[in-house]
Amino acid sequence: MSGLDLVAPEQRGLFIGGTWREAEGGAQFDVLDPADATVITAVADASVNDAVDALDAAVAAQHDWARTPPRQRGEILRGAFELINERADDFAELMSLEMGKPVAEARGEVTYGNEFFRWFSEEAARIHGRWMNNPMGGSRLLTIRKPVGPCFFVTPWNFPLAMGTRKIGPAIAAGCTMVVKPAELTPLTMLALTAVLTEAGLPAGVLNVVPTTRAGEMSKALMADDRLRKVSFTGSTPVGRLLVKQSADQLQRVSMELGGNAPFIVFDDADLDAAVEGAMIAKMRNMGEACTAANRFLVHESVADEFGAKLADRMSGLKVGRGQEAGIDVGPLIEEKAVETVGQLVTDAVQDGAKLLAGGSAPDGPGFFYSPTVLLGVHPESRINTEEIFGPVAPITTFASEEEAVERANATEYGLASYVYTKDLNRTIRMAESLEYGMVGVNTGLLSNPAAPFGGVKASGFGREGGFEGIEEYLETTYVGISAD
Numbered sequence: 321m322s323g324l325d326l327v328a329p330e331q332r333g334l335f336i337g338g339t340w341r342e343a344e345g346g347a348q349f350d351v352l353d354p355a356d357a358t359v360i361t362a363v364a365d366a367s368v369n370d371a372v373d374a375l376d377a378a379v380a381a382q383h384d385w386a387r388t389p390p391r392q393r394g395e396i397l398r399g400a401f402e403l404i405n406e407r408a409d410d411f412a413e414l415m416s417l418e419m420g421k422p423v424a425e426a427r428g429e430v431t432y433g434n435e436f437f438r439w440f441s442e443e444a445a446r447i448h449g450r451w452m453n454n455p456m457g458g459s460r461l462l463t464i465r466k467p468v469g470p471c472f473f474v475t476p477w478n479f480p481l482a483m484g485t486r487k488i489g490p491a492i493a494a495g496c497t498m499v500v501k502p503a504e505l506t507p508l509t510m511l512a513l514t515a516v517l518t519e520a521g522l523p524a525g526v527l528n529v530v531p532t533t534r535a536g537e538m539s540k541a542l543m544a545d546d547r548l549r550k551v552s553f554t555g556s557t558p559v560g561r562l563l564v565k566q567s568a569d570q571l572q573r574v575s576m577e578l579g580g581n582a583p584f585i586v587f588d589d590a591d592l593d594a595a596v597e598g599a600m601i602a603k604m605r606n607m608g609e610a611c612t613a614a615n616r617f618l619v620h621e622s623v624a625d626e627f628g629a630k631l632a633d634r635m636s637g638l639k640v641g642r643g644q645e646a647g648i649d650v651g652p653l654i655e656e657k658a659v660e661t662v663g664q665l666v667t668d669a670v671q672d673g674a675k676l677l678a679g680g681s682a683p684d685g686p687g688f689f690y691s692p693t694v695l696l697g698v699h700p701e702s703r704i705n706t707e708e709i710f711g712p713v714a715p716i717t718t719f720a721s722e723e724e725a726v727e728r729a730n731a732t733e734y735g736l737a738s739y740v741y742t743k744d745l746n747r748t749i750r751m752a753e754s755l756e757y758g759m760v761g762v763n764t765g766l767l768s769n770p771a772a773p774f775g776g777v778k779a780s781g782f783g784r785e786g787g788f789e790g791i792e793e794y795l796e797t798t799y800v801g802i803s804a805d
């Protein structure tokens with residue numbers, strides 16, 4: 321078996337009520353290889369009617385699924401974890417093919433994404449309520465935890481496996497059924513994941529998957545339905561805002577994992593080599609196409625030139641090319657539009673006075689490549705500092721004091737990931753407390769960890785995925801008061 325073989329031809333369809341099937345009218349759409357813009361294969365293109373069928377199946381399965389022993393739900397997740405581990409290289413190849421990231425990096429995502437299945441297989445058995453005496457006497461106060469009910473999940477293209485397992489894992493553990501709409505640019509990994517969960521024994525109707533090119537119509541129809549109880553979305557802030565508005569009519573519970581504008585702050589007391597190492601990870605993981613990607617490098621003015629030179633040296637040494645070739649560090653961006661957007665942000669920054677230390681151009685096609693780029697002396701108000709870059713570009717600005725660093729770091733509507741490099745413990749504590757972010761990395765460029773609560777504040781959304789908090793998103797609390805003497 322290899323890559324694409326993980327998704328048999330009949331599995332390039334919709335998965336509804338435990339059966340693979342075609343979309344209404346046999347509609348399909350193409351999945352492209354971003355390294356050369358050729359068609360990899362076609363998958364079914366679900367209509368709104370298909371999505372309603374999927375919700376019907378989720379609703380029908382909810383009652384029995386909620387009553388399945390937690391250990392049984394955990395064992396299914398654990399079984400899927402083992403199967404994915406066995407096929408990790410194939411998953412990595414498939415993901416690299418449809419999304420572009422180098423195979424070695426995709427392999428890292430398989431480990432990371434699959435760990436959500438293991439973590440939540442363990443959490444399933446730990447769901448618990450409490451028993452309390454009424455402080456005033458005369459009764460007992462009990463709480464029961466129940467699954468929220470049928471969920472709708474919408475995932476982005478940048479981490480085709482992990483963005484799915486972060487939602488599917490806790491939903492299965494909690495006893496929720498679901499309809500999943502994967503990103504139209506990368507549906508194959510989700511279909512492969514669906515096949516694995518079925519093989520691991522997931523009952524029909526618990527997971528329903530509907531790739532589509534009509535995301536807006538689909539979400540509107542499903543969210544207007546009062547049987548849907550929860551929406552979890554990972555993607556851009558504008559779409560997140562729209563979904564929160566849409567959730568108002570039926571008052572669905574919502575989790576929103578949205579965009580970021582992560583500051584990467586380097587103080588003058590930092591170990592500069594370690595900071596450059598961390599910067600390479602925080603910036604270049606996934607070619608910069610990550611919500612946690614370092615978007616603004618804020619470097620103390622006394623070390624900015626040295627940091628910039630070292631970073632430019634490392635970035636220039638990276639090998640750009642097709643993700644499935646050996647020795648490639650940086651794959652293509654997801655689509656042509658992304659290359660244009662990144663190029664425009666770099667051009668604007670240079671016009672605003674930034675100095676190009678490395679890269680700054682898109683190599684000739686085919687494929688959607690952009691060279692690893694470092695900019696020094698970027699104006700704080702340049703668009704590249706206020707918008708999500710989602711590409712391999714590191715813009716550096718300088719600061720003179722800790723107060724200025726904090727003020728500038730917080731001067732954005734976003735609040736997902738932030739990074740700080742310093743050796744000073746007191747400063748570490750001050751920074752962790754004053755950065756308005758859901759996550760703060762200290763002397764590390766990698767925050768994502770299934771055992772930790774991942775999520776943002778402000779326009780980066782609300783809700784947490786992973787950690788002990790992750791399962792809470794899928795549980796309701798019923799309080800029972802019992803009269804007793």
Ligand code: NAD
Nearest residue numbers: 475476477502503535536539555556559577578579580611
């Ligand atoms: P996007 O918002 O364009 O698309 C995300 C998903 O939403 C896709 O599946 C898309 O089909 C769907 N979608 C689009 N319009 C919709 C609608 N009206 N109703 C329902 N679904 C709709 O984002 P993208 O370009 O795929 O992903 C990149 C964005 O995702 C970036 O902003 C990035 O920061 C963010 N992201 C956030 C996290 C996080 O955990 N916070 C993780 C990864 C990516």
